[in-house]
Amino acid sequence: MKRLISFAVVIALAATGSLAATDAARPNVRAITAFVRLDRAGYEKQIDEAMKVLDAVKAEFKQRGYETQTVRIVTQPFPELVAGLDDAHALAFLKSLDDLSAKDGFMPNVGPAMMRDTDDPAPMKLLAQALSTLPHLNASAIIAADDGIHWKTIRESAKLVRYVTDHSARSQGNFLFTATAMLQPLGPFYPGAYHTGGGRQFSLGFEGANVVQHVFAQTHGDFDASVAELTRQLTIHAKVGEEVGNTVAASTGWAFVGVDPTPAPLGDASIGDAIEKFTGSKFGTNGTLTAALAITTAVKQVPVKQVGYSGLMLPVMEDKLLAQRWAENTYDIDSVLAYSSVCGTGLDTVPLPGDVSEDRLVKIFGDVAALAYRWHKPLSARLQPVKGKRPGEKTDFESQYLFNTTLHATP
8 A cells, every 4th residue: 555655646746847847948939930832923912811810820929928939931842932033133032032031020031942853953053142231031952851861952952052151151051951852842941841732831840859858857867757748848839739720720711731840959948968868977978869869769769740850950050059078079979870860850050160161061961962862861951161260260140049159171
């Protein structure tokens, strides 16, 4: 009898602790993302309609105690968006869309400039010009899909990154571009989000790294306990997201397509710190890959309709502790590629010296594409060389989303 009473007390205390952790670890909503097919003749009305849907989702979340960081609008793929325009008129249209995004408070994304290796590379050259001058426009290119690795697109992506490095202020334009591999459409996270259909759809994702921090602080490196509790905690919020999405879909006629349960980090909501709580040592040391597997395993088990990466983000410069550990040289590109074998999203906001060659960029993009294609998993590469900066020097980006760090020598 005493044993049963003691067991009941333990269960009650555990439940109390879990509830407290749930309240303390409520994440922000990182992205509510709408997908539209713009008609250049009347796109302002389409943007206005999308914003009403996004605002409705944001309001529903607020009623449930969640704060939203960003609302986002993704157009049809870039070549379709600017079809029939010469470069000058295309750039003028893109600037008007960029200006409207600043006015209305959304993040714009014009999708992939190349989706297949047989695509005309001309839109990539046009996109390079746009990214070098426009401060808000996000875009991508697809370097691997079910049809194989896109080597031509990889080369064009390297050319774009090289151009934007040399022509954008502080080389910061590359923050708005990523090369994606094996990523399906309709995910909420930027810059890789895209769609190919008729639009009037939306998805969402959370800034859930703080949830992982709280869970791993409790489970102390116990793999099974970490996976079980993290699955439970992520499910709480993903289910709220699913409820919000379905509610707004029913009232607007737009289609809610799902949740990306990836626990996105930003600043002190640090996935690096969470992993250090799991391993008990600095990010990049033994046990880091195991922690990455624990997070991804939990994410995959969240019982909602999943879209996007549905894995793990390790953005070097968006996570304050990851930026610090990069400066301390506790991990490098090869480390993150290794972790990507059990998770996503590949190489994200990776700083590089300003003189990195196009051929070297091709090899880095190629490694990400090869890993993604081999294991049939979504990965991306957002590479950020900094013009005039050498190994051992510090980046000098000016962005609320980026934490400056020290450059490594290119291997």
